[in-house]
Amino acid sequence: MKNYIYKFLWVAVITLFAVSCKSTLEDVPVEQQTLEFVFDKNDSAGSNANRFLFDIYTHLPVLFNRVGGDFLDAATDDGISSLNSNTSVQQLAQGTYTSTNYPDDQWANCYAAIRQTNIFINNIDQVPLLGKLSNGTPYNKVWKAEAKFLRALFYFELVKRYGGVPLLGDKVFQLGDDLNIPRNSFADCVQYIKNECDSMKNNLRPDPVEPSNLMRPTKGAALALKARLLLYAASPLYNGGNIDGNNALTGYTDYDKERWNLAAAAADSVRAENVFGLDTAFKDVFIVEYNNERIFARINGSNSSLDKEDSPMGYTLSNGRTSPTQELADAFGMINGKDITDPASGYNSIDPYKNRDPRFYKTFFYNGSIWLSRPVETFEGGADKPGGTRQQTRTGYYLRKFLGDNETLTAFNDHSHDHILFRYGEVLLNYAEARNEYLDKPDQNVYNAVEAIRRRAKLSPYQLSATLTKDSMRIIIHHERRKELAFEEHRYWDVRRWKEAETTFNTSLHGMLIYKLGSGTLTYQKVPVYTMAFAAKMYFAPIPYSEVTKNNKMVQNPQW
């Protein structure tokens, strides 16, 4: 009996050991890769490093329905959200936010992206990349330049919201590091981004970039970023119009006319590349992937989700998310280039959508426009404005811009919906604005730039009066920006940098109330639908409250 017991015990013990010693698993998880694996010293193709770089691309800004499901432009006088409830853009439009709940807070996102770019910049030289561009630039330099471009762009995204922000250089922080870092001045930040653009631009891919590398930033992208940066820096809000006196965080403390000249020169350098031009069809810029107006975009793929989100709500699966305002509609003049207020324009208030600026038809769905083989009905009780609790236009308009060529189809087709972050049309307008501000009187270069935009818009005649003053030219340029760049996330910043928001964004917005009479006749009536509010402090976004409390060197923006 005893023997039997001992045998049994032995078997039990041996069995336990056999089980417990047989682990074939690794000690630490292999899926947790190390820095050495990502920046592989043996991989001359740098495939992992390239994937790391692509992760940084995923942080690029998006445009469509970005802020709580709405376009940022729905927080301007160009549009409102079709939602009845209190949306994020509504908070932006009415200033109902504080430093703890700013709806467009990009602070964390941008610094997260900057951290990743710094890791990349610090480590990419360990990878023995063999590739070279045709001009001889080795890939290490190209990729590092791409990361630097992205970093510069993220800093620009911060600066246009918050003013001067902490510049971190190439530093990658770890847990023990001191993060009580002060903000750099606005001037420092502009200088830093500008210098980065200057130093990295020649290492980027030259334009035009081959189709397989379309997602990568090119020299043109760096030039366009610099042009936009310097235009902003020269604008009244920062250049002499500092809302906080001598606060170097919120702008320059002096006015310097030369800044306009620098901005104009920067924009002109994009033209001097001689590779970009205006696409003949305005709408194709956004839905045809390869066009020579596109400078840099976030790739978004070919799909119809945007079409569904923004098409008039009466169509199957459509949501009609955005309601452009009557103010924007009125800003589009007539095809003859005249404003609708001009008695000679031919505008007819009982047939208001006739003979308008051709871009109007590419920007708006209005009552009677054709979509998916039927007319859009935004009259009261119409298919696209039926009343009741459904989500529907609040202005009588829906947003047509960016959507595919679906007029004669019966269902949505997939289209390219890349987020165009920089395009040549903007560069021309940047140039015209900066040059006009620099000169006492617009010269032919200003005319050429503005008329190129109007010509492509198919205004007839597109030429401007030859005797425009600087002020009247400014009005025209601002107007063209509003029409040409509507819903491309420019208006929100433009009105701020022009320092006009206290009037422009402190106003009632209107829609078109349309009744269809028994006889079939339509009546049009402009009615207020929404009230914006703007206070001076809203020129700058509040730095997140917690950042100010957690960092003893962090200074909040004025009045927040």
Place this chain on the structure above:
Amino acid sequence: MYVASAQDVTGKDTTTNSSQGGSTGTVLDEFAQPLGGVHITTGDGKLIGTTKDDGLYSLSDVVVGQKLIYTCKDYNLKAVIVKDKTSLITRLENSYLKDPEKIDVLYNEKDTKEIVGSVSSVFTRQIETTPTSLYLNALTGRLAGFYTQEVNGFRSARTAAITHDDLAGSLPSNATKYTSVNSDNSEINFNVRGQTPVVLIDGVQRDIYSLDPESIESITVLKDALSTLLLAQKSSRGVLQVTTKKGVAGPPRISFTAETGMQSSLKTPNPLSAYQYGYLYNEALLNEGKPTAFSASDFEAYRNGTSPYLFPDVNWYNTILKKSAPITKYNLNVSGGLKNARYSISLSYLNQEGLFKTSDAYNYNTNLGLSRYLINSSVDVDVSKNFTVGLQLFGRIQDGTQPGALDPSSSNSGTNQILSLLYATPNNAYPVYNPDGTYGGSQIYNRNLYQQTTGAGYFLDNNRDLMANLDLKYKFDQWLPGLYAKIKANVSSTSSSLISRNIEQPVYDLSLNPAGNLVYSRQGYIADQANSFDMTSTVQFFYVQAAIGYDSRIGDHKFGGMLFADQQRATFQFDLPQTFTNLAATAHYSYKEKYFAEVAIDKGGFDRFQPGHQYGLFYAGGVGWNISEETFFKDHVKWINLLKVRGTFGETGNSNENSLGYFSWRSSFGQDGNNSYPNPDYQSSTLVIAEQMLANVNATWEKAHKLNVGLDMAFLQSHLKVVADYYYDVYYDLLQQRGATNQLMGFAYPNENIGKNLYTGQELTVTYKNNIGNFNYFITANASRMKTEVLNMDELKQAYSWNKRTGMSVGQTFGYLANGLIQTQQEADKAPLLAGTKVYPGDVKLVDLNDDGKIDQFDQTAIGNTKPIIYYGTTLGFSFKGFDCSILLQGVKNRTYQQMDYSFGSDGKSQGYDYLVGRWTPENAATATYPRLTLGFNANNTPYLNTSSYWTRSGEYFRIKNVDIGYTFPLKNNKFKFSGIRIFVNAQNLFTSTDYSRLDPEIYSSNAYPIQKIINAGINIKL
């Protein structure tokens, strides 16, 4: 006659013994098996006999008409008048409350008298009256220090396939996923003194909660440091220990129970009728200066119901929910065996149905449901006098069904999807069916709720559990009496999978075109039935334990000790296994059962910490003094039968792997889920690599210093017992994010060993048991009070004292104080404002604590309950002449919750409920119970983003939690030769009293499955 059957069972002829002068009788237990150790006394208390193990006793002089009283520990007292001297057969019933000599502590059994820690237990009788699938439901209100909150009325199965995110805490934000995946409990939150306990099933750690209470022998809660120390890096958490029934030598004891109950919802929200909805919706629009959405003719149509298709008024609660649903359970227990080989087998089946209606159009079941099969068998063999082998096999199959509702745009599916749709869909959203028989729907409600419930196919989930336990114990009595060695090994596996047979069906939006014809426009989705199969969870556990122990007694000195080692390895999904290792030693000493001392020390490790920093040392000790054994006390204070003071103190640990993250000491990079960046060809994309984790090299286990002091007392011949405990537990090095998490870091901060919390409390249990003749009755009441305090959370300096979180309760809600509603325009003009808002009469009046004229974060302060929570339960009952009855009363004090309501939902288009009728209007300004109506988010009023005390609701309640009434047929009436038949009725959640009645205070979430009231009846047959 019964006597014959008793002879059959026992195989003994009781009548022959009676010829020897006096009388001989038999005492039987509930299974009609002989019962030893029964004292027989005369009516005046003189002991005249005691039964032996064969249940027999002999009395010398018994006369007919004499009263005999039978008493036995853990059995009800029974008084019998002798009628027939020749057939003195008596059966005793188990008492409801038990007082066992030995009690299960961690990995061991211990003399109740020697316990110096804080331990409380319940036994089968107390929990088997609860007709639910989880035994946790049965513990509510029964154990001091054990708190439960039912958050869901029905099991909700995991429906998501295993993905990358299921790595056990691969990122701080994903960390919590790990526990929810593997637990079979989705219904009840529970804690022991504020901590989630480690659950042991028959001595093995497993998160198993879905068991049949009838197959459970006892459930013990271990609350102090000493009792749990052998868990080392989990020892801070407390223990919930479940012991299933074990075999007892003897002929087979067979018990079969069949029961069935009806479940119905305790409380569901009351939706507005279509007319009321439209009226209030218009009011909300007008309040915001927007044009109204409904016209007078619309109201007329809603009210008179003449156009039910264009102007529907559908009460969705009645349309898709049944009033009640059955729950059925069968249980078979067989145990018995020889003296040296004992067995126990338990089989159990449970079927629970949900409240969803089904459609006759389909011949398959789309309702929510659960079928559970359980088998538990154990064999204990005494191989020799010194060597015992035990083998236990436990298997469980749980199959669940739920409706196939699915919303690809959110993660909702099945029951959750239906409940959230149900909560959000207004009565006037769409008709159930259109006139042509198609499903109704609309642009915003593009899923038909009735279709989602009855016609969307179904999900099936299957869970399999297997557990095998081997126990070896060898006593080295031939070498050194008292020395023993034992080994325990366990393999255990659990897996669950989901079959989806889900189907999409389109809905059609009905409208009238200008020509007066009905126009149908399709809004829903059409898709083929997409069948899929996914593994949703799989875990393997391996556990081995070895111990050498010694217990001895020399004179009045009783002493012993143990060397102990164990290792648990758990492999979750595709994670690397995680291993807990313990090397421990314990020692205990007692003198004359008066003085007790016990110590334990454990070097415990967890392999997810950085190599070289995986092991920690944990220790605890305790002392006890039984004052009532002292002669100076015993001789003078007769009315106190027991007076024992005891105390323990120890340093415990908690690896807290959920907060730690997965190998978080490494800085790691990897593919971030499916994140990718599209290539310009739009056909492919590049999978990206990103930084995943900051290296957190210094992270270590959390620790606690736990002090427990207790007092056990008994009075009135031990009829009255009192157990009181006080604890002072300081938890420190808690893994939390630091206060200064600066976003310039560009990455989420990991949890570091920062927090320090204090939990203190008092627990009291009072039990009184007695009898009046054969009327045995008892009452046991317990109450627990727990106070928590944040001692350190690395809080940044707050501008005002009322902003400070440190010093408040753990998890204290913070928000604005509200002072009713603004009543007049003057008040509104003067009111301090949240940034950029305007207020009007009828809005919530927020209090500007720092008087700076605006409402901002500096005005946030502790709102809701700030007092220590108190929870209590009382069970009382009796047994008389075959009838038995017990009632559990249970309640919670000092608890509040924040109601999360928007009028018409956050999107401004959802259902409205009857409480909106009490909204503020100029007419009922003084009595309004809800702010003026607005649509969707309103910064000042709605509670979601802006927690204010206006929305604080009392979470206090008092329930008649459980009632059980049974009748056991007397033996002689038993024509079927059963040794026992009991019929019973019981009820769960019979009655609730609470201050705030819109929803149940326990389950206040509006779209959770409601708590169920269950009325249940059944029969138990013993053979």
